[in-house]
Amino acid sequence: MDDHNWLAERFEETRGHLRSVAYRMLGSVSEADDAIQEAWIRLSRSDARGIDNLGGWLTTVVARVCLDILRSRTSRREEALDEHGSEPVEIRPRRSDPEQEALLADSVGLALLVVLDRLTPAERLAFVMHDMFAVPFEEIAHVLGRTPEAARQLASRARRRVQGGETIPASELHRNREVVDAFLAALRAGDFEGLLAVLDPNLVVRVDAFSAAGGVAIEVHGAANWAKGAMTYSRGVRFSQPALVDGELGVVVAPLGRLFRVLQLKLKGGKIAEIEVTGDAERLSRFDLSVLQD
Numbered sequence: 001m002d003d004h005n006w007l008a009e010r011f012e013e014t015r016g017h018l019r020s021v022a023y024r025m026l027g028s029v030s031e032a033d034d035a036i037q038e039a040w041i042r043l044s045r046s047d048a049r050g051i052d053n054l055g056g057w058l059t060t061v062v063a064r065v066c067l068d069i070l071r072s073r074t075s076r077r078e079e080a081l082d083e084h085g086s087e088p089v090e091i092r093p094r095r096s097d098p099e100q101e102a103l104l105a106d107s108v109g110l111a112l113l114v115v116l117d118r119l120t121p122a123e124r125l126a127f128v129m130h131d132m133f134a135v136p137f138e139e140i141a142h143v144l145g146r147t148p149e150a151a152r153q154l155a156s157r158a159r160r161r162v163q164g165g166e167t168i169p170a171s172e173l174h175r176n177r178e179v180v181d182a183f184l185a186a187l188r189a190g191d192f193e194g195l196l197a198v199l200d201p202n203l204v205v206r207v208d209a210f211s212a213a214g215g216v217a218i219e220v221h222g223a224a225n226w227a228k229g230a231m232t233y234s235r236g237v238r239f240s241q242p243a244l245v246d247g248e249l250g251v252v253v254a255p256l257g258r259l260f261r262v263l264q265l266k267l268k269g270g271k272i273a274e275i276e277v278t279g280d281a282e283r284l285s286r287f288d289l290s291v292l293q294d
Contacts, residue, residue: 004044007043007044010048018039022035023104025067025124025128026069029100029101036062038061039065043057043058043061063135064143067121067122067125070125071121101256105257109291110239110254110257111242111243111291111292112162114243114252114257115162115243116162119158122146122154123157123158125143126140126151126154126158127158131155131159140155161290162291163293164289164291168248168249177242179267179272182194182197182198183195183272186198187233187234188238189234190231195230195231198272199223199226199272200223200268202223203220203221203273203275204273205219205274205275206219207219207277208279208280210278211261211278211279226275239256242292245262246264246287247288249267250262250265251265260279261284262284264276264278
């Protein structure tokens with residue numbers, strides 16, 4: 001076997017791992033594949049026979065490439081804001097196969113992808129590499145060009161943002177989580193009676209102008225009234241997941257891991273009594289979001 005074929009085989013053995021790293025770093029299948037391709041180019045130009053730990057070497061290269069992509073994203077967002085004043089401008093990567101991307105997003109967790117997207121590039125790299133892939137801080141520091149202690153602090157800061165600070169007792173959170181899980185399950189199944197079972201009969205739903213079908217904010221009263229309309233949106237619930245919203249239990253709607261809507265929920269007597277739906281990009285950016293721990 002010649003060197004090129006030998007190298008290609010070794011690379012393919014690590015592709016699955018590299019894709020997992022890159023996707024969690026970037027939240028985009030197309031960009032993750034670009035990062036993997038760049039790693040292959042760099043490997044093919046190197047003296048691979050002299051690399052003791054090929055998997056570790058490739059992981060470091062992919063991490064560096066992802067860091068560059070994240071920093072470029074941040075720069076583009078800042079330039080867009082400079083050009084358009086305070087109007088929120090979302091920079092999205094080019095689209096890949098939506099079904100494939102949706103499956104990957106589901107496997108990682110929509111809420112986690114949303115929260116990771118709010119970290120700085122350095123925080124995201126430190127958290128993903130250490131907490132998800134157990135890469136030592138010494139290696140992370142080498143990628144970031146910082147000290148191991150600085151890398152540790154970045155991961156710790158990111159961890160606090162990902163996990164958030166629960167403002168309701170754990171026992172109450174657990175009970176409410178069961179209600180929200182049943183709420184989402186009923187919506188996914190198109191189960192009208194199941195949905196009514198978790199809604200307060202006097203439910204109040206407020207929908208902002210960015211989320212309402214007619215582009216005008218609305219307020220709906222009564223569980224049955226709202227549930228009838230909610231059944232028509234059951235397919236979109238696939239992209240919904242419970243999360244902590246400003247320290248309270250809520251729901252994020254995030255197609256492919258990109259935040260689209262936030263539902264703030266108020267429960268009373270074990271049922272959902274109020275729902276506030278927000279789609280305004282400027283307001284979405286101000287929510288303090290964190291992942292619920294299983």
